[in-house]
Amino acid sequence: MPDLPDVNQPGALPPVPHDVAESADRPEPSARLELPETGDWMRVSPKYVLVEIVGTIVNAVVVCGGASLLWLLLDQTWALWVGIAVLVASIINLVFEPRRVRSIGYLLRGDDLLFRRGILFQRFVAVPYGRMQLIDITRGPIARWLGLADLKFVTAAATAGVSIPGLAEADAESLRDRLVELAESRRAGL
Amino acid sequence: MSEPAAPIPAPLAAPRTDLTDGEWHRLHPATPVLRGGIFMVAIIGFIIANLRERLVDLFLGEENYRGDPIDAIYERGAAGWALLIVAGVLLVIIGVFYLSWRMHTFRVTGEIVEVRSGVVFRSNRKARLDRVQGVNLARPLIARLFGAARLEITVAGQDGNVQLAYLGSKLADDLRRDILHLASGLWQARQPADLPGVPAAAAPTPIVPATAPPAHTALGDFATARYNEFRAPELDPDAAPPESVVRIPPGRLIGSVVLSGFTVFLLLAGVGLIVSVVAGSSGWVLVAVLPGLLGSVGYYFSRITKTLRFSIAGTPDGVRVGFGLLSTSSQTLPPGRIHAIKVSQPILWRRFGWWQVSINTAGQAAGRSSAPATSANILPVGTLADVEKVLQLALPGFDTDTQRALVENGLLGGHKRDAALADFYSNAPARAAWLRPFSWWRTGWAVSDQVAVIRRGVLSRDLILVPLARMQGVRISQGPVRRRLRLASADLHTVAGPVSASLPVIDVDEALVLFEWMSTGAVRSALADTTHQWSRAGKPSPAREAAE
Structure with a gap:
C-alpha cells in the first residue's frame, strides 16, 4: 500500500500543488501513464493472442466480404475504399496483437483489484474487492478450444467492472474463488 | 459537525401500525380498482x-x-x-x-418486506430492509381521490422495487415510518437496553389499529377527510418535518422550464419551419411538425405541474423529496444512499444564477409505468443558497468552511478568475486548452473528508460530488492525443444515473495521484461506512439530533 497522507482527515486537500507548473524543467518527463511501484503484474496467457487474431480475421472477412459484394454487384465504388481501409486496419491490428495482449495485466492488491490494458489507448482500473456483486466466467468457442476463459468482475456501477480475458481455465476458477473470498472478508453494502 | 452533546436517546417510538408484526396483511380493498384505474x-x-x-x-x-x-x-x-x-x-x-x-398479501418483519401476489401465476418478492435504497410514497390522482397511496420500497437494481399498492393514506404514512425505523436498526439497537432517560412525554404512542382511517359515520366526514388529505399530502407532522428548506417561486420554476435546452430546440425547429414555408415548400412539413409542437406544450405543462409543489427536507431517516401537484410523490432517501451528486447550471440560467442538483441512486429503474415516481432531481431549480442547503441534506457533515469554499469555488470559480481567492482545486494545466479550449481553466478535482469533488464545464457549469464510500471503482486512461499533451482522463465509477463523474483532462502525474487517492480512499471510507443501518452508527446523525 503506498504511503499516502490520510484521506479521511476532515478538510484534507489534494496533496498536489494547485496549478501544476508547466513541465519545462520536469526531471525526465514521461508522457505515458504508468503506475509507480505496483509490483509484478499478472499477465494473461500468451495463447490468448490466437483468440484475438481469429476474432480480427473473422471481423475483417465479414466486412470486406460485404464491401466487395456491394462493389461487385451494385457498383458502389465507395465500398471498395471502405473494404481496403478495413483490411489495412485489420493487418495493422494483427501486427500489434501480441503486444496488445502482453499489455493486459491484473494485480491483486491488499484491498483492491488493479487492471490494465492497452498500449496506444492505455487504461488502468482499480476496483475495491468489497464492491463485488458477482463474478462471471465465460468461454468463447476458440478460447474453450485453447483451454482459456474470460473472467468478469461485476460491480454495481453502470460502466462494466473489470473484465480479464484469456486466463487459463484453472487460473480463472482459482482467481474467482480467491476474489469471492476476498470480497466476503471486506463486504461493504453498495 | 454539531456539538457532540450527551447522546439524548431517541424516544423509543413504538410502531405506529401493527403491520410490522411479521404476519401477512392485505392491501386496501379498492386496490384492484385503483390498479386498473385508467382501464x-x-x-x-x-x-x-x-x-x-x-x-x-x-x-x-x-x-x-x-x-x-x-x-x-x-x-x-x-x-x-x-x-x-x-x-x-x-x-x-x-x-x-x-x-x-x-391473494395479494404482504408482511414486514424485522429484516424483510415481502409481497405475494397473483392468482394463477404466483409471484413473491422479498426485500432485505438493510438494503433499502429509498422509500417512496406515491399518490396518483385517482388513488388520491380515494384516499389511498402506494408505498414503494426501492432496492438496488433495475426494476428492483417492492410495491405495496394500495394502502390507506394514513396507514401508508405510518408504515413508511415504521419501515424506515426498522431499516435504520433503531429498534433493534435500543430495545434491549433499558433506557432511563426517555422523556415521559415521549411515551410510546398507543398502537393504532390496522384500519387506521376510522369508520366514517357520514359521507360528509369522508369528504372532509379526503379534502384534508388532498390539501396536505404529508399527514403526519412528526414524520414530515414542517418546513421544506427550499421554496421555488412559481415564476422561477416556469422561467427555468422555459429557459431549457428544449426551448432552444423548439425555437430552432420553428425558425426552420418558417424558412421552409417561406421558401415555398408544401404544407406537408406543417402537418408533420404541428403535432410535435402541440406535444411540446404538454411537455411544458407536465414539467411545471410535476415540480410545482416541490419540497425537500431532512428527516431523521434521510432526505425527503416531495413533488407533484395532482399526482404527488414523496421519496425518502436514507443516509448513505446517494451515490453521486451533480450541481449544474445550463448557460441559459447563468444570468439568473439558478442551479439544479441531480443525484445517482442505486434504485433508479429505467422504465417506470406510473407518472411521478422517483426523481433524480433533488433540486429542480434554485439559487446558490438553496444549493448549499440541499447539499447539506444530501451530504451531512460536509459543511466546514473549507468545504463550503470548495463548493462555491467549484460552482463559480476557476483558477483564471479571482486570482486573489484561494482555489482549492488541483486544475488541469494550460496545455489542456488544446482539448478543452473554453473549460480547461475550470477543470479540476479535490478530495475532502471522503468526498471526491470534480469541477468541469463552462457551457454548462458542473460540480460533481462523489462520496468515496459509495464509489465503485476508478479508472484513468490515455489515448495518443492526450499522451502527446502529457494529459490523461479519469473516471469515477458510480451506479447508473444522470450523473457521470468523469474528468476529461488532467495532468499525467496528477492522474496517478488521483488514482491512488481514490482507490485507497474508497477502501478506507467503505470500511468506515455504517450507513446500511444508519441509526446503529456510533454517533447519531446530525439530522436526528436536530429533530429531537
Whole structure:
C-alpha cells in the first residue's frame, strides 16, 4: 500500500500543488501513464493472442466480404475504399496483437483489484474487492478450444467492472474463488 | 459537525401500525380498482358514451336513436340474454378482483418486506430492509381521490422495487415510518437496553389499529377527510418535518422550464419551419411538425405541474423529496444512499444564477409505468443558497468552511478568475486548452473528508460530488492525443444515473495521484461506512439530533 497522507482527515486537500507548473524543467518527463511501484503484474496467457487474431480475421472477412459484394454487384465504388481501409486496419491490428495482449495485466492488491490494458489507448482500473456483486466466467468457442476463459468482475456501477480475458481455465476458477473470498472478508453494502 | 452533546436517546417510538408484526396483511380493498384505474375509467366512459342518447331519451322522450347495439338487442327480443351476459361478465370481473385482492398479501418483519401476489401465476418478492435504497410514497390522482397511496420500497437494481399498492393514506404514512425505523436498526439497537432517560412525554404512542382511517359515520366526514388529505399530502407532522428548506417561486420554476435546452430546440425547429414555408415548400412539413409542437406544450405543462409543489427536507431517516401537484410523490432517501451528486447550471440560467442538483441512486429503474415516481432531481431549480442547503441534506457533515469554499469555488470559480481567492482545486494545466479550449481553466478535482469533488464545464457549469464510500471503482486512461499533451482522463465509477463523474483532462502525474487517492480512499471510507443501518452508527446523525 503506498504511503499516502490520510484521506479521511476532515478538510484534507489534494496533496498536489494547485496549478501544476508547466513541465519545462520536469526531471525526465514521461508522457505515458504508468503506475509507480505496483509490483509484478499478472499477465494473461500468451495463447490468448490466437483468440484475438481469429476474432480480427473473422471481423475483417465479414466486412470486406460485404464491401466487395456491394462493389461487385451494385457498383458502389465507395465500398471498395471502405473494404481496403478495413483490411489495412485489420493487418495493422494483427501486427500489434501480441503486444496488445502482453499489455493486459491484473494485480491483486491488499484491498483492491488493479487492471490494465492497452498500449496506444492505455487504461488502468482499480476496483475495491468489497464492491463485488458477482463474478462471471465465460468461454468463447476458440478460447474453450485453447483451454482459456474470460473472467468478469461485476460491480454495481453502470460502466462494466473489470473484465480479464484469456486466463487459463484453472487460473480463472482459482482467481474467482480467491476474489469471492476476498470480497466476503471486506463486504461493504453498495 | 454539531456539538457532540450527551447522546439524548431517541424516544423509543413504538410502531405506529401493527403491520410490522411479521404476519401477512392485505392491501386496501379498492386496490384492484385503483390498479386498473385508467382501464375502469375507460370502460365507464365507453358505457356512458354509448348510453348517452338513451339517457337523453329517457328524460326528454325523444326518439332519435336508431341502430345502436342496444337498440338492435332490444328489437330482436334478446334483452334477457344480454342482461344475463352483462351480469355474468360483471360477476366474473368482481370475482377476479376479489381473488386478486385476497391473494395479494404482504408482511414486514424485522429484516424483510415481502409481497405475494397473483392468482394463477404466483409471484413473491422479498426485500432485505438493510438494503433499502429509498422509500417512496406515491399518490396518483385517482388513488388520491380515494384516499389511498402506494408505498414503494426501492432496492438496488433495475426494476428492483417492492410495491405495496394500495394502502390507506394514513396507514401508508405510518408504515413508511415504521419501515424506515426498522431499516435504520433503531429498534433493534435500543430495545434491549433499558433506557432511563426517555422523556415521559415521549411515551410510546398507543398502537393504532390496522384500519387506521376510522369508520366514517357520514359521507360528509369522508369528504372532509379526503379534502384534508388532498390539501396536505404529508399527514403526519412528526414524520414530515414542517418546513421544506427550499421554496421555488412559481415564476422561477416556469422561467427555468422555459429557459431549457428544449426551448432552444423548439425555437430552432420553428425558425426552420418558417424558412421552409417561406421558401415555398408544401404544407406537408406543417402537418408533420404541428403535432410535435402541440406535444411540446404538454411537455411544458407536465414539467411545471410535476415540480410545482416541490419540497425537500431532512428527516431523521434521510432526505425527503416531495413533488407533484395532482399526482404527488414523496421519496425518502436514507443516509448513505446517494451515490453521486451533480450541481449544474445550463448557460441559459447563468444570468439568473439558478442551479439544479441531480443525484445517482442505486434504485433508479429505467422504465417506470406510473407518472411521478422517483426523481433524480433533488433540486429542480434554485439559487446558490438553496444549493448549499440541499447539499447539506444530501451530504451531512460536509459543511466546514473549507468545504463550503470548495463548493462555491467549484460552482463559480476557476483558477483564471479571482486570482486573489484561494482555489482549492488541483486544475488541469494550460496545455489542456488544446482539448478543452473554453473549460480547461475550470477543470479540476479535490478530495475532502471522503468526498471526491470534480469541477468541469463552462457551457454548462458542473460540480460533481462523489462520496468515496459509495464509489465503485476508478479508472484513468490515455489515448495518443492526450499522451502527446502529457494529459490523461479519469473516471469515477458510480451506479447508473444522470450523473457521470468523469474528468476529461488532467495532468499525467496528477492522474496517478488521483488514482491512488481514490482507490485507497474508497477502501478506507467503505470500511468506515455504517450507513446500511444508519441509526446503529456510533454517533447519531446530525439530522436526528436536530429533530429531537
